[in-house]
Amino acid sequence: MNRSVSSFLKSAVAAAASLALALPAANAAEKKDFKVAWSIYVGWMPWGYAADTGIVKKWADKYGINIEVKQFNDYVESINQYTAGAFDAVTLTNMDAVSIPAAGGVDTTVVITGSTSEGNDSIILKGKDKLEDIKGQTVNLVEFSVSHYLLARGLESIGLSEKDVKVVNTSDADLASAYKTPDVTAVVTWKPIVSSILENPDAKLVYDTTKIPGEVMDLLVANTEVLKDNPNFGKALVGIWYDTMKVMSDGNAAKEAMAKAAGTDLKGYEEMLATTQLFSDPKAAVAFVTSDGVKTTSEKVSTFLFDKALLGKDAKSPGAIGIEFPDKSVFGEKDNIKFRFDATYMQAAADGKL
Amino acid sequence: MRLLNLKPDRTWSIALAALPFAALLAAYMMGSAMRLAENPNDKLLPSLTAMGEAVKHYALEPDPRSGLYLMWNDTLSSMSLLLTALAISTFIALVFGILIGLLPIMGATFGPVVGVASMVPPLALLPILFIIMGLGDAAKIALIVIGTALKLIRDVALRVEDLPREQLIKAQTLGASTWQIGLRVVLPQMLPRLIDSVRLELGPAWLFLIAAEAIASDSGLGYRIFLVRRYLAMDVIIPYVIWITLLAFLMDLALRLLQRKAFPWFAGARAA
Structure with missing residues (x-):
């Protein structure tokens, strides 16, 4: 009996450990399959449209990779899944990017500054x-x-x-x-x-x-390591985004589809777009992300998060999580940079170098 | 010896019972260590030390903003809602259950409506309750009461009907009135059975409480879990889940002890 108990113990531990192992960890190195999570919000509807109309496939094929774009009904769940490593990229706001993935130690880079809230x-x-x-x-x-x-x-x-x-x-x-x-x-x-x-x-x-214009940003961010090892993933993402922006400005068909997916009609969707500063032109997005406003905003947001104890228990100051800007200047601790504003990919789109 | 007849002695029973817990703990610690080795700030499977820190922070130190001991404050808030709701449910169930089970007129009148109403999924009523009763405690208590009382009523009514007819006839031949039979024959026999039913409803009651707190609240165990979920604070969520489990287990144990102490005759009645 003794032996069978100990062997049962061993197999139980092995089974449970393999269960724990099955939890995906964000893995670096070059790879072919990427996953993007997005949730319903006026500034993120283009992702659903791009996935449905083949724009995602077009750009993924161009770089010889696979991109799966998955819609989440629950915004926080999509960020948690990204933070846990199950997704390579996710749509979120600048504030949640600092308090969830960055505070969770997942080094995160802004690939696309999609829009800011101006009355939303x-x-x-x-x-x-x-x-x-x-x-x-x-x-x-x-x-x-x-x-x-x-x-x-x-x-x-x-x-x-x-x-x-x-x-x-x-x-x-x-x-x-x-x-x-x-x-x-x-x-x-x-x-x-x-x-x-x-x-x-x-x-x-x-x-x-x-x-407070420009302080609430709707972003697409990706895991920094994944991006570093797979720059083509970043290029494909901006390619998809600005292609979709173009389709959106050509008539109402795309907007109507997005409105329907968002549970409203064209009128309702345009009302939301009116209070959204959408950067349809990569040049405008680059100009915004390289402006000094992003730096002062980041400081305000980090101070708010620090006041609410959302930067982690060990955080001693609002700068506990370092934030890097496109000019490589840093807010907060330089040894703990976990969130990076970056213009590389949007710049490539602006220069037509995709 | 046949496996069927292999009975563990007391020591072995305890060891076997501890085994799955130990295995779960070991698996958790291995998974946690592996993820933390890769990313020391990983929030998904925090180390036991990190959870200890969080518990210390929430239970033993006052919150710097509100001055409250958050975990006790949450516990107090949740438990007062839960116990109030269960007390109301139990009382309603006892009164209506006995009436429906004992009096054919009441059974004919209320039996079907209770039967139908108990099939309404209570969580689906939540948006309606919030509109009618506001976002405060009343709506949360109402949800738990609706979710548990109807099943308890049906249960009590069925058990009243299960009482041997001979008992009621005998009481009548001894000259007892309906009122006396209800109070002296049926009620004492229902009380210990009601404890059994309430024990089974503890799980649903917690479920409804946490669901309601997740939607609108400013304190409570469910509130805290759904709040800190926003920044993936598993170091708070996991201890809270364990704490809720422990509270539920203790409530169940308390009811079982109450039943044994207050109705010592019932163990024999149940066996028969």
């Missing part, structure tokens, strides 16, 4: 039309998201801090219906939820991202 994210009050009236209210939002950052920036702009309000974490899927209940009086969220809340006559938009 808003603070809405019920029956009050000044941001100052938010004082003392309960604010429903998705904690630690861009909405939370927008609230912090808004409060800062009128000399208040988060202590002056009470934040209640509320799932984005339920915010629109929650607004209809009497105890919800202040919400911070993004489009299209903003649009449906503003349909209520008592809903007043009091602050939005037009007040």
